[in-house]
Amino acid sequence: MDQRRDEADSPTCLYGEFTVAGNRKVRYAVSLTESELIVQRLTSTPVGRNKVVLSLEDCVGCRAYRQHDNADPAAYLAAYFYPLRRRWVSSGVSRQRVEQCFRLAGLQDPRANLEEAEKWARAVRDELPRSCRLMLLVNPQSGKGQALALYNSHIQRMLNEAGIPHTLVITERQNHARELMREADLSQWDAFVILSGDGLLWEVINGLLERPDWEKAIRTPLGILPGGSGNALAASIHHYSGASPVSSEELLVSCGFLLCKRLVSHMDLVSIHLSSSPRLFSFLSLAWGFVADVDIESEKYRHVGAARFTVGTLVRLASLRVYKGRLAYLPATEDYRAKEDSPRENPFHNSCHSNNSLKPLPSDWVVVQEEDFVLMLAMYQSHLAEDLMAAPGATMDDGIIHLFYVRAGISRAALLKLFLAMEKGAHLAANCQHLVYKKVRALRLEPHSAKGIITVDGEVVEYGPLQAQVHRGLSRLITG
Numbered sequence: 001m002d003q004r005r006d007e008a009d010s011p012t013c014l015y016g017e018f019t020v021a022g023n024r025k026v027r028y029a030v031s032l033t034e035s036e037l038i039v040q041r042l043t044s045t046p047v048g049r050n051k052v053v054l055s056l057e058d059c060v061g062c063r064a065y066r067q068h069d070n071a072d073p074a075a076y077l078a079a080y081f082y083p084l085r086r087r088w089v090s091s092g093v094s095r096q097r098v099e100q101c102f103r104l105a106g107l108q109d110p111r112a113n114l115e116e117a118e119k120w121a122r123a124v125r126d127e128l129p130r131s132c133r134l135m136l137l138v139n140p141q142s143g144k145g146q147a148l149a150l151y152n153s154h155i156q157r158m159l160n161e162a163g164i165p166h167t168l169v170i171t172e173r174q175n176h177a178r179e180l181m182r183e184a185d186l187s188q189w190d191a192f193v194i195l196s197g198d199g200l201l202w203e204v205i206n207g208l209l210e211r212p213d214w215e216k217a218i219r220t221p222l223g224i225l226p227g228g229s230g231n232a233l234a235a236s237i238h239h240y241s242g243a244s245p246v247s248s249e250e251l252l253v254s255c256g257f258l259l260c261k262r263l264v265s266h267m268d269l270v271s272i273h274l275s276s277s278p279r280l281f282s283f284l285s286l287a288w289g290f291v292a293d294v295d296i297e298s299e300k301y302r303h304v305g306a307a308r309f310t311v312g313t314l315v316r317l318a319s320l321r322v323y324k325g326r327l328a329y330l331p332a333t334e335d336y337r338a339k340e341d342s343p344r345e346n347p348f349h350n351s352c353h354s355n356n357s358l359k360p361l362p363s364d365w366v367v368v369q370e371e372d373f374v375l376m377l378a379m380y381q382s383h384l385a386e387d388l389m390a391a392p393g394a395t396m397d398d399g400i401i402h403l404f405y406v407r408a409g410i411s412r413a414a415l416l417k418l419f420l421a422m423e424k425g426a427h428l429a430a431n432c433q434h435l436v437y438k439k440v441r442a443l444r445l446e447p448h449s450a451k452g453i454i455t456v457d458g459e460v461v462e463y464g465p466l467q468a469q470v471h472r473g474l475s476r477l478i479t480g
């Protein structure tokens with residue numbers, strides 16, 4: 001191994017001089033360090049302009065191969081990167097694919113060239129996460145019905161580049177994913193990943209928690225790739241990664257990249273007890289009033305994609321109404337949070353299958369004085385939709401339900417202003433007298449009307465009294 005040093009003085013693991021796949025005339029000096037692949041064109045022009053430094057943090061995979069041309073002894077080395085790059089047409093950055101493909105033809109023996117290329121590929125892969133077996137569930141109906149096309153155009157290639165073996169499962173009907181999760185042989189899978197809207201992940205999580213071995217099952221890492229119209233969790237993960245807002249296609253590439261990096265984090269779940277339905281689990285949001293109505297009524301504008309929520313908001317604003325009910329919550333105090341340092345020690349974990357809805361309220365709960373609302377929205381992740389950052393302070397496993405409610409009496413203009421501000425997560429700074437924000441551990445809602453809409457993670461659930469409580473870090477999510 002050639003132990004040269006590059007300019008930044010980080011030790012070079014491998015050094016070679018190759019041509020690139022499409023041009024055999026120009027040679028490149030290629031150095032691999034523990035953190036970078038440095039490619040320098042060998043010409044007489046000044047060094048700076050000819051040097052490309054690619055961080056292995058942006059690399060998803062690397063492979064060595066030979067072409068089907070027996071007359072050519074060369075082997076090839078391809079490495080796949082997704083660095084943040086400035087956009088061509090608009091300001092800001094997004095992850096963009098860069099393939100570096102080198103031709104190794106230093107020897108006459110094709111096998112020796114391939115061995116050399118494989119040595120490089122192994123050295124790059126040593127710096128990347130180990131391979132894992134994925135079940136990738138795709139809902140062909142989600143969003144504008146494009147999820148399968150997104151798999152074919154982006155995800156299949158990314159997973160192949162990262163060398164991640166995956167089994168593609170195309171869901172055939174509602175509850176298909178839920179049934180599969182109840183039956184799945186957990187020893188066969190390292191992760192369950194969905195390419196769809198949030199609704200399919202909801203099925204996956206609830207299916208896993210319906211198993212007799214739910215405590216083990218829910219620890220299986222889950223992943224989400226945006227293929228729906230809301231894509232709230234995908235947008236939240238992208239936001240937590242520190243990246244700036246991106247278009248839907250860029251969000252898919254960003255989440256695909258994070259999936260290939262396979263870093264797993266804990267994610268809060270919230271158990272929800274309804275009056276007569278079985279207890280269910282939620283990972284994103286619980287909504288009643290304006291937001292729930294918009295979510296469901298806007299289903300008919302599904303063909304416009306993410307814009308369906310904007311259209312739905314404008315339509316519902318025109319017929320703004322008051323929702324009557326009783327709301328109570330258990331505040332999240334600082335000392336509770338300190339005790340909750342380790343997600344695995346959460347005392348609620350063992351209680352999440354017990355039905356404790358509608359018992360008398362304990363004394364440490366707060367009952368909201370008002371009973372006239374325009375909306376109630378409980379969030380556990382930052383985004384309510386790709387372009388709605390409803391809970392900017394939320395993190396994946398903060399053990400907090402971010403509870404918002406808007407009291408009746410707000411004008412249409414003020415409500416619209418709130419939603420416009422929410423696009424940038426600025427609604428709390430809008431000084432709206434009618435908006436209240438509380439950090440809570442549990443909440444109880446008792447609507448006074450017999451009919452209405454309550455949504456959990458965007459799905460309609462039984463209307464009536466409910467109680468929700470957070471289980472800190474109960475599930476695990478691939479976040480990059």
Ligand SMILES: Nc1ncnc2c1ncn2[C@@H]1O[C@H](COP(=O)(O)OP(=O)(O)OP(=O)(O)O)[C@@H](O)[C@H]1O
Pocket residue numbers: 139140141142143144170171172173174175176196197198199200201203227228229230231232458459
């Ligand atoms: N093959 C299928 N045909 C019809 N419905 C399906 C199928 N597969 C899954 N479903 C159901 O479709 C519903 C919506 O799915 P999903 O959330 O993935 O898409 P979406 O509603 O477009 O996205 P979002 O939740 O982001 O708005 C879920 O309730 C799911 O159970």
